Amino acid sequence: MFDTKFIDDAVKRLSESLPPGLNKFKKDLEKNFRAILQSMFAKLDLVTREEFDVQKKVLTKTRIKLNTLEKQIAYLENHLTKSKSKKSKK
Structure with a gap:
């Protein structure tokens, strides 16, 4: 309010x-x-400045978490691709 x-x-x-x-x-x-x-x-x-600042902090934390998850997904996809290519060579 x-x-x-x-x-x-x-x-x-x-x-x-x-x-x-x-x-x-x-x-x-x-x-x-x-x-x-x-x-x-x-x-x-x-919204008040206080409410805005709270939402800004939440958004910042969410972006950091999103970047971390994107890196984890990229790593897992890369690892999965390497595993599949090793199996297909056998």
């Missing part, structure tokens, strides 16, 4: 930028700003 502090800060900045004539509607506007921002960010399906 998205950081609510960011939304709170954005709502505060928006409400502070209101013209003086709209100050009497400040609480209602803040409520509407918050609802709109939360809705927009929910539709964007954003």
Whole structure:
């Protein structure tokens, strides 16, 4: 889920930028700003930096494991090919 502090800060900045004539509607506007921002960010399906960093680490580990497995497969295929060629020469 998205950081609510960011939304709170954005709502505060928006409400502070209101013209003086709209100050009497400040609480209602803040409520509407918050609802709109939360809705927009929910539709964007954003992740936090922390979640991104965790997934980045998982991906790095997965790539390392994939490279290791690819090397093992290549070794086994090579070994199998050599074994077959030795048997066919007999």
